[in-house]
Every structure is written in structure tokens, then in C-alpha cells.
Amino acid sequence: MKKITGWQAFVRLLNFEIRRFRWMLVGLMAITAVIQIGSLVTTLLTKLESRRQDRLSWNHGAQQDTEPQWTPFSFVDLVEQELLMEFTWPILIGVAVIGIYIFFIWYREWFGKDTFIYRLLMLPQPRFHIYMAKGCAIVLFTFSLVAFQIVLIPLEQWLFHIILPEEMRLPSDFSAAVRVHPVWEMLLPEAADQFVFSYGVGIISVMVAFTAILLERSFRGIGIVYGIVYAAVCAAAMLLPVGVLEMQNPDAWLYPGEILAVELTACAVVALVSLGFGYWLLNRKITV
Amino acid sequence: MAGLGDFENVVFDPRVPVYLQVVRHFKELIATGRLRSGEVIPSRRELAAMLNINPNTAQRAYKEMEEQKLIVTEGNKESRITTDEQVLRSVRSELIESEVEAFVRAVRKIDVPLEELIDLLQRKYKELAGG
Amino acid sequence: MIELIDVRKRYRLRQVLKGVSFTVRKGQITCLIGVNGSGKSTILKAIMRLVPIQEGQILIDGKGRSGADLYEKVAFIPDRLTMPPGMKLSDAIRFMQDYHRRWNEARSRELMAFFRLDASERIGNLSKGMAAKFNLVLGLAQETDYVLMDEPFAGIDMFSREQISKVFTSDLMEGRGVLLTTHEIGEMEPLLDRALFLRDGVIVRDIDCERLRDEMGKSVIDVMREVYAP
Numbered sequence: 001m002k003k004i005t006g007w008q009a010f011v012r013l014l015n016f017e018i019r020r021f022r023w024m025l026v027g028l029m030a031i032t033a034v035i036q037i038g039s040l041v042t043t044l045l046t047k048l049e050s051r052r053q054d055r056l057s058w059n060h061g062a063q064q065d066t067e068p069q070w071t072p073f074s075f076v077d078l079v080e081q082e083l084l085m086e087f088t089w090p091i092l093i094g095v096a097v098i099g100i101y102i103f104f105i106w107y108r109e110w111f112g113k114d115t116f117i118y119r120l121l122m123l124p125q126p127r128f129h130i131y132m133a134k135g136c137a138i139v140l141f142t143f144s145l146v147a148f149q150i151v152l153i154p155l156e157q158w159l160f161h162i163i164l165p166e167e168m169r170l171p172s173d174f175s176a177a178v179r180v181h182p183v184w185e186m187l188l189p190e191a192a193d194q195f196v197f198s199y200g201v202g203i204i205s206v207m208v209a210f211t212a213i214l215l216e217r218s219f220r221g222i223g224i225v226y227g228i229v230y231a232a233v234c235a236a237a238m239l240l241p242v243g244v245l246e247m248q249n250p251d252a253w254l255y256p257g258e259i260l261a262v263e264l265t266a267c268a269v270v271a272l273v274s275l276g277f278g279y280w281l282l283n284r285k286i287t288v
Numbered sequence: 289m290a291g292l293g294d295f296e297n298v299v300f301d302p303r304v305p306v307y308l309q310v311v312r313h314f315k316e317l318i319a320t321g322r323l324r325s326g327e328v329i330p331s332r333r334e335l336a337a338m339l340n341i342n343p344n345t346a347q348r349a350y351k352e353m354e355e356q357k358l359i360v361t362e363g364n365k366e367s368r369i370t371t372d373e374q375v376l377r378s379v380r381s382e383l384i385e386s387e388v389e390a391f392v393r394a395v396r397k398i399d400v401p402l403e404e405l406i407d408l409l410q411r412k413y414k415e416l417a418g419g
Numbered sequence: 420m421i422e423l424i425d426v427r428k429r430y431r432l433r434q435v436l437k438g439v440s441f442t443v444r445k446g447q448i449t450c451l452i453g454v455n456g457s458g459k460s461t462i463l464k465a466i467m468r469l470v471p472i473q474e475g476q477i478l479i480d481g482k483g484r485s486g487a488d489l490y491e492k493v494a495f496i497p498d499r500l501t502m503p504p505g506m507k508l509s510d511a512i513r514f515m516q517d518y519h520r521r522w523n524e525a526r527s528r529e530l531m532a533f534f535r536l537d538a539s540e541r542i543g544n545l546s547k548g549m550a551a552k553f554n555l556v557l558g559l560a561q562e563t564d565y566v567l568m569d570e571p572f573a574g575i576d577m578f579s580r581e582q583i584s585k586v587f588t589s590d591l592m593e594g595r596g597v598l599l600t601t602h603e604i605g606e607m608e609p610l611l612d613r614a615l616f617l618r619d620g621v622i623v624r625d626i627d628c629e630r631l632r633d634e635m636g637k638s639v640i641d642v643m644r645e646v647y648a649p
Contacts, residue, residue, distance in 0.1 A: 012517055114542070118501040121469055123518050124487040218471075221431065283486075287470045300609045302638030305629045336588045341609045342448055343588065345629070 009125040010133060017137035021101070025141055028097060029148045032090035039086035040156050043078065044163045051168075074170035075160045080180045088183050094145050098138065102206055105134050106213045110288075117288055127282045131210060131275075138206055146187055153177055153184075201238065204267055207274040208234040214278050218285035230277075234270045241266050294322050295330065295338040306341055310349035314358065318369060318376060319383040326371045329359060420444045421466060421493070421565055421596065426475030428461060435461055437620030438475070445564060445596040448587060448610055452601065452639075453617035454647060459600035460498065462617075463567045466598075467495045479565075491521055496558035498569040500550050504543030508536060508553060512560075519561055526591075527560035534582060548579035555583065559591055566592075568599040572607075584610065604639055614639050616646045 051070055079087060109117035120130050153174060161169065178184045189195045212227035219226055241263040294317055300309050317323040330338065336346040350367065353359045357375050361367040370376065395405065421443040428436040435458045443449050453459045464470045466477055468484060477484060479492055502511045508531075516522045531538060534552040545553060551571065558566060572580050586592070587610050601607065608628075616624040623646055631637055 009518060016514075112504065114500045114502055114504060116501055116503055118469060118495075118497055119514075122467060122490050122495060124490040124520070125518070126486055285471050288464060302608045302640060303632055303636050305632040306609050307629060308633075333590055333593075337585065340584060340588055340606075342612060343590075343593065344446065344448075344612055345609070348629070 006125060006129075009123070010129045013123075013125075013129050013133040014136055017105070017133050018140065021105075021137065021141060024097065024101075025144065028090075028094045028145060031093060032145075032148065033152060035090045036083075036087050036152060036156060037159065039083055040078075040159060041163065043082055044160065047168075048164070070168055072168050072170045074172035075157050076172040076176045076180050077170070078160070079177060084181065087181060091149070091183050091187070098142055098145070101141070102138055102209050103213060105138065106210070106217070110217070115288060121286065121288065127286075128279050131214075131278050131282060135203075135206055135210060139203060142202070149184070149187065201267065204238070204271045204274070207271055207278070211274040211278040211281070214281040214286065218281050218287060220287070234274065237266045237270050238263075295335065298339055300341070306345045307348040307352060310335075310339065310341070310345065311352050311356070311358070314349075314353060315379050315383055318358070319380045323369050325369060325373070325376055327369045328366050329369060331366065420480065421598070422476075422478045422481075423462070423466070424476040424478070426462070426465060426472050426477060428458075428465060428470070428472045430461075435620060436465075436472070436475075439617070439620070439622055441615050441622050441625055443565065443596045443598045446594055447612040448592065448597045448599070449613040449615060450599055450601060450604070450607065450611045450639075451615045451617060452604070452643060455602055457617050458620060459602075459617060460569050463495065463497075463569050463598070463600060466567060467493065469495075491519070492563055493565040493567060494558045494561045494563040496554050496566065496568045496571065498573060500542060500545075500554050502542050502557075504541065506542050507538070508540055508542065509538040511542065511553075511557065512538070515557055515560070521562040523560050523562050526562075527556055530556040530560060530586075533585075547574055548576050551575050552579060552583065555586060559586065563595070565596040565598070568597070570600055570602075572601065572603075572605070580606065604643065608639050611639065614642070616642065618646055 073081075109115065109120060121127065123129075157172070157174070157177065175190065178188050179190070186198070189198060208231055212231045215230055216223035216227040241259055298309075298313055300306055314323065314329075323329070329335075332346040332350055333343060335341075335349075336343040339346070350359065350361070354361060357370055357372065358379065359367045360370055423442075424440050426436050426439045427434070439458075439462060441449075451459050451462065461470060465472050468489065479489060502514075506514075512527055515527075516524060534549075534556065536549060536553055536556070540549075542550075542553075555568075555571070558568070571583060575583070584606055587597075587607075604611075611628050614624075614626045614628055614631075615622050616626075624642060626639070626642065628639055631639065631642065
């Protein structure tokens with residue numbers, strides 16, 4: 001009888017969750033690449049083509065005397081002026097898919113007549129591993145999509161560089177590109193603390209969602225009410241410090257630093273309560 | 289010699305203890321000569337599988353047969369039918385007696401004089417022996 | 420042994436189990452009998468911590484059940500396959516092997532061969548009989564002390580039933596405590612050591628089958644008629 005350590009068991013479960021979603025992930029990356037690169041290349045080629053047409057008609061004695069001017073533009077300008085929507089769509093699709101999967105990753109275990117949840121709950125390892133594996137999987141999927149986008153941007157800049165002739169180009173750098181696109185800026189905030197905060201809140205939201213799901217699955221009928229109420233309470237707890245306290249004028253009761261401390265505490269409490277509650281539900285209340 | 293067929297397709301009466309029915313089955317096999325003196329019989333597990341019964345029941349049947357001295361088991365090895373002729377004969381007579389008793393009980397309900405009965409018996413015996 | 424002591428369970432507003440108590444011993448085949456919807460499946464699921472109970476105790480070998488321990492001592496074969504339909508049989512076996520220390524690979528192959536199942540087939544393509552048999556493979560290849568089976572014969576063709584009942588008489592069950600549920604006894608009768616009759620949320624009769632036959636000349640089916648007569 002070989003010994004399987006608790007850690008090994010968790011990693012296998014995590015690997016299992018990742019494998020189940022891998023084609024979806026690849027698909028999302030493919031969609032992003034195809035739409036972004038496709039729209040970029042198409043736009044550039046169109047511009048090149050119309051410039052060529054202009055040149056031709058000018059060569060054959062057109063109205064202007066001077067050579068048509070083509071103001072050079074940078075990658076950043078192009079994105080800002082013409083490709084905002086095209087570059088945004090795939091990201092929105094990715095967000096929607098991950099958002100849905102936060103719920104589907106649990107509910108899929110109850111689908112059909114061969115409910116897989118039986119097997120998961122009967123694994124000889126702490127049940128909380130299931131919660132952790134699903135949570136970590138979601139986080140990993142999100143980060144991998146973000147990382148993929150990060151890799152795509154320089155690639156797109158490089159394509160820009162090689163497709164357009166030099167006279168049409170202006171240089172631009174990575175962070176300028178990110179800043180000009182509102183969604184990119186949200187995904188990749190420059191300030192480290194903003195990054196930690198955004199993704200931190202994101203991760204805590206996943207915990208809240210999971211616990212709400214477990215509430216619904218434990219109490220069925222009324223469970224959906226419990227779940228929604230729980231999510232609402234957590235959302236309020238996380239939004240209130242910033243919302244309420246900051247709405248006060250500058251002569252507020254607390255300093256900004258203190259407001260931040262309250263906010264962080266609220267988030268930490270919500271996180272811990274969600275994890276603890278989820279643990280308890282999974283071990284004591286869950287029903288197949 | 290007892291073959292596989294002797295232990296398959298045995299139908300059990302659900303109102304009679306299964307282990308007793310197994311013992312009875314063995315006695316029938318002994319009485320009809322399908323199981324010879326000293327012959328090796330299947331292990332408890334094999335028997336349970338062949339008869340489609342609970343291995344515990346097979347175990348109990350063997351225990352009962354050992355107590356009745358019908359079979360002998362040497363240590364952990366195979367079990368054999370006893371070589372004790374007296375036991376074997378008494379099995380035969382026990383079976384015959386119980387069959388006859390059942391017959392007599394059934395037939396007594398019909399009012400027939402004994403000589404006619406014996407006559408009928410002789411005729412039927414000859415008839416079925418020929419066939 | 421598995422002990423249930425005054426177990427009570429409510430589902431929504433209905434009290435399903437109203438104080439169930441019984442024992443399942445190793446080396447015995449115990450049958451839990453009850454009409455449809457009487458709570459037999461619920462009892463098995465409660466033992467496996469798949470549904471919560473409100474009151475009462477369930478002890479395994481005298482101790483309370485704690486996560487990992489429970490699933491290494493008791494294997495559950497539910498009334499459905501509980502594996503994703505897209506999975507191949509071999510993948511499902513790999514899955515069990517990866518997580519269960521007590522998985523006996525050799526035994527799983529034996530059982531696959533005995534049931535004539537093709538490991539490269541997909542779960543979704545199995546007929547009802549094959550699915551039931553594969554379910555048994557998944558449960559019995561684990562070397563646990565106890566096996567719980569929920570309606571192992573429901574809706575199965577006769578030939579598959581014969582194959583499945585062969586398992587009960589083989590050495591696979593040796594020394595194990597088996598608890599199975601059914602609402603029809605049929606060919607199972609000579610195989611049972613004990614019969615538990617569930618009615619109205621409690622065990623109304625707890626019977627040693629051979630003693631029943633010996634002392635009262637009755638069959639388990641006779642008792643069923645008595646207990647469940649309308």
C-alpha cells in the first residue's frame with residue numbers, strides 16, 4: 001500500500017481540475033490571439049493598401065502637388081483610435097467565461113445522472129482540498145490568461161513594427177500601450193499595491209462565491225436565498241469602508257490611511273469567514 | 289464420482305435452513321453413489337461459488353457434516369467423505385427411510401389396502417428400472 | 420462493525436429516518452429491505468457522510484468517522500456510476516488508483532475480465548448492465564473492510580444479475596462486512612446472513628436468516644409480506 005501524502009493528493013486534484021478546463025483555456029487564448037492579431041494585421045494592411053492607392057493616383061497626376069502626407073503614428077495611437085473594441089472583446093469573453101466557470105466548476109459535479117460529486121466527496125483526503133483545488137484552478141486560469149495577454153502585447157508591437165514601413169511608424173513602449181487601453185489598464189495596473197488590491201479582492205470574491213454555492217448546495221430550496229444573502233453581506237462589508245467613509249468630506253472621521261486599514265481588515269475577515277464557513281459546510285452540511 | 293454438475297443448479301427452499309439443505313444434498317449424493325467413500329469434496333469456498341450460497345452457510349454445512357461424521361478434514365487441507373462404512377450405510381438408510389415416510393404419509397390419505405400398495409410398488413419399480 | 424445508533428434525518432419538512440439503529444458485522448452479508456422511498460439509500464449515504472444527519476451516531480469499529488479513515492474502511496457502490504460520461508473506463512480506474520491507497524490493481528483487472536468489460540470504452544456508452552458491473556469493479560477493487568451497495572440489481576438483465584451474484588459467493592467478500600439495499604430479494608435470499616426491515620423510518624425487524632428458517636420455517640419473503648402488507 002503506497003503512501004500518498006496529503007499534499008500529493010491535493011496536487012493531483014488540482015491537476016485534475018486544470019486538465020478538465022485545458023481546452024477551454026486554449027480556446028480562449030486562441031480567440032484572443034486571433035481577434036487581436038487578426039484585427040491588427042487587417043487594419044495595418046488596409047492602411048498600407050490605401051496609402052499605396054493614394055500614391056498611385058498621385059503618381060498619375062492627381063490634384064495635389066505635394067506628396068500626400070502620411071502622419072506617422074505609433075502602436076499606442078493605433079490601439080487607442082481604431083482597435084479599442086477589437087482588443088477588448090476577447091478579454092470580455094474571457095472574463096465572462098471565467099465568471100461563469102466560477103459557478104460551473106461546482107455545479108458540473110451535480111449534472112446528469114452520474115453525479116461526480118459522490119466520488120469527490122468520498123476521496124480519502126480532507127474535503128477542503130476540493131475547495132482549494134477549485135479555487136486555485138480559477139486563480140491559475142485567470143493569471144494564465146492575463147499572462148497570455150502580457151505576452152501578446154509585445155508580439156503585437158513587433159508585428160506593427162515589421163508590417164509598417166519606417167516612415168509610418170512612431171515608437172511606443174509597453175506600459176504606454178497598457179495605459180491607453182482601459183481594460184488593459186484594469187488588468188495590469190502599474191502600481192504594485194493597486195495590483196495586489198485588485199487581484200486580492202478578486203480572489204476573495206471567488207471565495208465568497210464558492211461559499212455561497214456551498215450554501216445553496218447544502219440547503220437546496222432555501223439555500224439559494226442563503227447564498228445570495230451571504231454574497232450580499234460580504235459585498236457590503238468590503239465596499240462599505242471605502243464607500244461610506246470616503247463619501248464624507250475631507251473632515252471625515254478617519255484618515256485615508258485608517259480607512260484603508262479598515263478596508264483591509266474587512267477584506268481579511270470576509271476571506272477568513274468564507275474559508276471557514278466553506279470548510280464547515282463541505283464537511284458537515286453538504287448533501288449529494 | 290461426483291462431477292461439477294452435481295453441485296450446480298440446486299434449488300433451495302427459502303423456508304428451510306440453507307445449510308441443512310446442503311447437508312441433505314450431500315447425503316443424497318452419498319446415497320446415490322455419486323460421492324464415494326473417501327472421495328475429495330470441494331472446499332468451502334468452491335462449494336459456495338458452485339451452489340451460489342453465502343460462504344458462511346457453506347462453512348456451517350461443513351461443520352454440521354463433520355459433527356455428523358459425514359466428512360473428514362485433515363487440518364487445513366481438503367475435506368473428504370468419510371470411509372466409515374457404517375456411517376455411509378446409515379446415510380443410505382436414513383434417506384430411504386425419510387423418502388418412504390414421505391411416501392407413506394402422502395399415500396395414507398388415499399385409502400388403499402397394503403397388499404395392493406406393495407403390488408403397485410413392485411410394478412412401478414420394474415417399469416422405471418427398465419426405462 | 421458499522422453501528423447506527425438512533426439515527427434521525429429530516430429532508431426538507433419530511434422526517435425520513437426516525438431513529439434507525441442496527442449493526443453490520445464483518446464477514447456477514449446484511450440486507451436492508453424497504454419499499455421505494457423508505458430511506459434505504461439515505462441510510463447508506465448517511466454512513467458515507469454524503470448527506471448530513473440531525474441526530475444519532477454512526478460508528479465504524481467503535482469510533483466516530485473522520486474523513487480519510489472512513490473512505491479507506493468503507494467502500495460505497497451507489498445506484499449510479501458517478502463518473503463523467505466522457506471518461507474512458509481505464510481513466511476512471513486510473514482516477515481511483517491515484518487517490519485510493521487501498522486500490523488493488525490486480526483485482527480490478529480480474530473483475531474487468533470476469534465481467535468482460537472493455538477498458539477503452541467510454542462511460543457514457545455503457546449499457547445499464549455494464550455500468551452496474553463497472554460500478555462493482557470500482558467499489559470492490561478497493562480493499563476495504565466494508566462494502567455498501569445501493570440496489571445492485573435494479574433494472575439489470577438476468578444474465579448480468581447472475582454474474583453479479585457470483586461475486587457474493589467468491590472470496591472477494593471474504594471477511595468483509597457487506598450491507599446492501601434492495602426492494603426485491605429474488606435470488607439473493609440464500610446469500611443473506613441478516614435481513615433488516617425498514618418501515619416508517621425505523622428498523623422494525625432485524626433477523627438472522629438461517630435462524631428464521633430453522634425456528635420458524637419462514638423465508639425472508641414471508642417476513643416481507645408480513646411487514647409490508649398494505
